[in-house]
Amino acid sequence: MFRIPCPYCGPRDATEFRHQGESRNRPDPRTVTRGQWRAYLYEKDNVAGWTRENWYHGVGCRRFISVERNTVTNETRPAAAAAGAVDPVLPGAEAGAPDADSTRR
Amino acid sequence: MADRPVARSAIAPAPPVAVRDGWEVSTRRASGALRLADRSPLAKVLVRADPDGPFADRIGVATGTARRTPANALAASARPGEWLLMGPPGSAGNLADDLGAPDDGELVTVLDVTHGRALMRLTGVRADGVLAKVCGVDLSDRAMPDGSAAGTSVARVATDIVRDDVAGVPSYLLHCERSSGQHLFASLLDAGREFGIDVDGYANS
Numbered sequence: 001m002f003r004i005p006c007p008y009c010g011p012r013d014a015t016e017f018r019h020q021g022e023s024r025n026r027p028d029p030r031t032v033t034r035g036q037w038r039a040y041l042y043e044k045d046n047v048a049g050w051t052r053e054n055w056y057h058g059v060g061c062r063r064f065i066s067v068e069r070n071t072v073t074n075e076t077r078p079a080a081a082a083a084g085a086v087d088p089v090l091p092g093a094e095a096g097a098p099d100a101d102s103t104r105r
Numbered sequence: 106m107a108d109r110p111v112a113r114s115a116i117a118p119a120p121p122v123a124v125r126d127g128w129e130v131s132t133r134r135a136s137g138a139l140r141l142a143d144r145s146p147l148a149k150v151l152v153r154a155d156p157d158g159p160f161a162d163r164i165g166v167a168t169g170t171a172r173r174t175p176a177n178a179l180a181a182s183a184r185p186g187e188w189l190l191m192g193p194p195g196s197a198g199n200l201a202d203d204l205g206a207p208d209d210g211e212l213v214t215v216l217d218v219t220h221g222r223a224l225m226r227l228t229g230v231r232a233d234g235v236l237a238k239v240c241g242v243d244l245s246d247r248a249m250p251d252g253s254a255a256g257t258s259v260a261r262v263a264t265d266i267v268r269d270d271v272a273g274v275p276s277y278l279l280h281c282e283r284s285s286g287q288h289l290f291a292s293l294l295d296a297g298r299e300f301g302i303d304v305d306g307y308a309n310s
């Protein structure tokens with residue numbers, strides 16, 4: 001058991017969240033190659049130590065969030081501490097699309 | 106007509122049962138200081154809007170807080186861009202009308218979820234002790250004072266908690282999907298047994 005610092009709800013038990021995997025920049029689907037998309041989907045860094053991850057706070061704010069987690073100790077900290085932080089973007093939920101918000105609920 | 110129910114809560118009413126405001130409800134009165142009561146007959150209106158937009162400004166209830174409106178409805182926001190308005194039975198239309206229309210171009214959803222949600226009230230100085238057994242949020246006065254709201258898991262049910270003290274006594278409104286209502290009610294009774302919890306009947310707030 002460990003806690004995750006939700007930027008909307010504050011620290012909550014990890015059981016309130018669903019793990020969405022390592023946080024990474026999604027390639028543009030209009031220009032991506034098959035190889036790049038496959039790498040985006042399946043090739044993880046899987047580091048032993050601090051990594052940036054996306055989690056879904058299903059019973060709380062129902063938002064996708066990014067946090068940093070130490071995969072060895074399960075310590076967590078807000079992702080804002082990371083340089084070059086990028087908000088997670090869902091496939092099909094591009095910024096500015098009228099249904100961007102509804103796809104998150 | 107007056108005593109023919111037109112609605113039933115998801116939570117089975119503890120006897121004696123009567124009809125109030127069209128709902129089949131319990132008229133039992135709890136004897137103890139720690140009370141759990143079904144409040145599903147209260148009108149519930151769900152509002153969704155841009156949390157940074159003008160409609161959110163008009164509602165004026167920040168994420169994580171709850172506030173009484175001048176019309177004695179309770180507006181709570183457990184997550185960004187979502188509000189639940191609760192008022193006396195039958196007032197859903199008024200709650201929605203009081204919001205007014207959004208500005209041109211702003212997308213706002215206003216939905217009567219009275220019959221889609223279960224709502225219950227847990228009241229007593231030991232209420233936090235009951236919740237702490239089945240819920241992981243910090244219930245201290247510092248983290249969750251009167252007038253705060255949180256979406257979380259209670260007895261493994263996705264539940265929104267609103268702290269709404271009654272005459273200075275700690276009180277929590279808990280609402281969840283209707284289909285989980287009976288389970289959540291029973292789970293709270295089970296968790297509260299060691300504190301002497303008692304089922305209380307109908308009231309309209």
Ligand SMILES: [Zn+2]
Nearest residue numbers: 006009057061
């Ligand atoms: Zn959250």
